[in-house]
Amino acid sequence: MNALAATSRNFKNAARLLGLDAKIEKSLLIPFREIKVECTIPKDDGTLVSYVGFRVQHDNARGPMKGGIRYHPEVDPDEVNALAQLMTWKTAVADIPYGGAKGGIGCTPRELSKSELERLTRVFTQKIHDLIGIHTDVPAPDMGTNAQTMAWILDEYSKFHGHSPAVVTGKPIDLGGSLGREAATGRGVVFGTEALLAEHGKSVKGLTFVIQGFGNVGSWAARLLHERGGKVIAVSDITGAVTNPNGLDIPALVKHKEDTGSLLNFSGGDMMNPNELLTQECDVLIPSALGGVLNRDNASSVRAKFIVEAANHPTDPEADEILSKKGVIILPDIYANAGGVTVSYFEWVQNIQGFMWEEEKVNNELQRYMTRAFHNIKNMCKTHDCNLRMGAFTLGVNRVARATLLRGWEA
Numbered sequence: 001m002n003a004l005a006a007t008s009r010n011f012k013n014a015a016r017l018l019g020l021d022a023k024i025e026k027s028l029l030i031p032f033r034e035i036k037v038e039c040t041i042p043k044d045d046g047t048l049v050s051y052v053g054f055r056v057q058h059d060n061a062r063g064p065m066k067g068g069i070r071y072h073p074e075v076d077p078d079e080v081n082a083l084a085q086l087m088t089w090k091t092a093v094a095d096i097p098y099g100g101a102k103g104g105i106g107c108t109p110r111e112l113s114k115s116e117l118e119r120l121t122r123v124f125t126q127k128i129h130d131l132i133g134i135h136t137d138v139p140a141p142d143m144g145t146n147a148q149t150m151a152w153i154l155d156e157y158s159k160f161h162g163h164s165p166a167v168v169t170g171k172p173i174d175l176g177g178s179l180g181r182e183a184a185t186g187r188g189v190v191f192g193t194e195a196l197l198a199e200h201g202k203s204v205k206g207l208t209f210v211i212q213g214f215g216n217v218g219s220w221a222a223r224l225l226h227e228r229g230g231k232v233i234a235v236s237d238i239t240g241a242v243t244n245p246n247g248l249d250i251p252a253l254v255k256h257k258e259d260t261g262s263l264l265n266f267s268g269g270d271m272m273n274p275n276e277l278l279t280q281e282c283d284v285l286i287p288s289a290l291g292g293v294l295n296r297d298n299a300s301s302v303r304a305k306f307i308v309e310a311a312n313h314p315t316d317p318e319a320d321e322i323l324s325k326k327g328v329i330i331l332p333d334i335y336a337n338a339g340g341v342t343v344s345y346f347e348w349v350q351n352i353q354g355f356m357w358e359e360e361k362v363n364n365e366l367q368r369y370m371t372r373a374f375h376n377i378k379n380m381c382k383t384h385d386c387n388l389r390m391g392a393f394t395l396g397v398n399r400v401a402r403a404t405l406l407r408g409w410e411a
């Protein structure tokens with residue numbers, strides 16, 4: 001099932017549990033605005049090349065729309081739509097005053113030079129600058145984009161609208177980025193995991209963790225779990241998978257990856273078949289790479305007690321059902337990876353205040369938001385007698401529906 005179908009299905013199940021009026025349900029599902037623009041740039045050799053850029057602004061009932069911009073060859077309107085919708089529910093679950101959006105350009109960033117990427121980003125910004133803004137729609141990095149991309153958008157946008165650091169988040173610190181933003185999603189994953197484990201009378205210390213993906217989110221989650229005494233017994237990335245039943249030395253593995261660009265040949269563990277990683281016996285499995293990795297082919301073989309969805313949409317609905325029947329407890333993506341957008345919100349607040357917070361304050365506030373959201377989700381689970389995914393969806397959808405109704409329907 002593709003991401004849009006799966007997200008819409010979860011939304012509809014939540015709408016049913018909440019008893020939402022069919023007209024509100026329909027209105028919440030349809031995006032506020034879908035933008036598609038043509039971006040032509042000269043390549044370094046002088047030839048012209050055209051790309052298609054998208055921005056889907058899903059909902060703004062609770063505040064400016066918020067979401068990443070990805071550069072990827074498979075960016076398509078359906079996927080961008082699903083991810084924009086997920087952002088609406090995610091910002092509502094975290095209770096930050098935003099709606100949801102997502103964007104992207106269909107391109108292969110590693111095949112473009114830095115100056116070609118800069119030209120492409122500036123042309124895209126020229127095409128959409130009137131439709132984004134500090135109080136309208138605030139982009140951030142996503143797959144294939146980074147702090148440098150945000151710096152170019154900020155610069156281009158500011159040519160039209162004056163200096164506007166709050167128009168994007170995930171910026172370099174020198175241009176108004178927030179301390180703690182880089183680690184925020186992984187840190188939020190760990191705060192969420194701690195809240196979940198506490199609910200079951202457990203803590204990170206001494207438990208075993210398996211992590212798929214060792215990029216920004218996976219490697220930060222691994223570092224922070226290791227610091228807290230968790231045993232990370234296997235990790236994988238695109239280069240392979242490494243395991244050590246006694247717990248990997250994560251700082252050494254991070255250094256090995258920095259030095260060699262790969263997990264291969266790490267002396268502190270044994271290489272394993274990456275296909276077996278997701279079914280490795282452990283207390284907590286943390287998919288932190290791709291969508292759809294847990295599906296009907298492998299769900300019945302999963303041997304984890306808990307799954308924390310650090311990636312977006314790692315569990316397809318069929319796997320969700322199988323895992324649920326097996327008694328595996330899943331902490332859903334719209335909560336588990338909300339730490340990134342929460343610290344993006346703190347960045348936006350700091351830019352508007354013109355005042356920079358200490359990193360300790362950022363991390364403490366993040367913990368407060370993640371813990372509060374977990375308890376809000378649990379309350380919805382009790383009210384609607386549902387699992388954590390539906391608890392999170394009902395929480396987010398209900399908040400957006402309430403804001404929509406309070407605004408009224410009068411034209």
Ligand code: NAD
Pocket residue numbers: 143185212213214215216217218236237238239274288289290291310311312337338340341
């Ligand atoms: P990243 O590009 O930094 O890391 C992705 C990792 O996945 C890399 O280590 C890569 O090698 C690995 N990977 C790719 N294909 C793989 C495969 N087939 N098997 C195993 N590993 C594979 O990306 P990221 O920022 O860490 O994002 C990871 C996930 O988290 C994505 O689903 C993203 O949408 C989600 N997410 C990220 C953020 C954020 O702030 N970075 C926020 C919310 C959600």
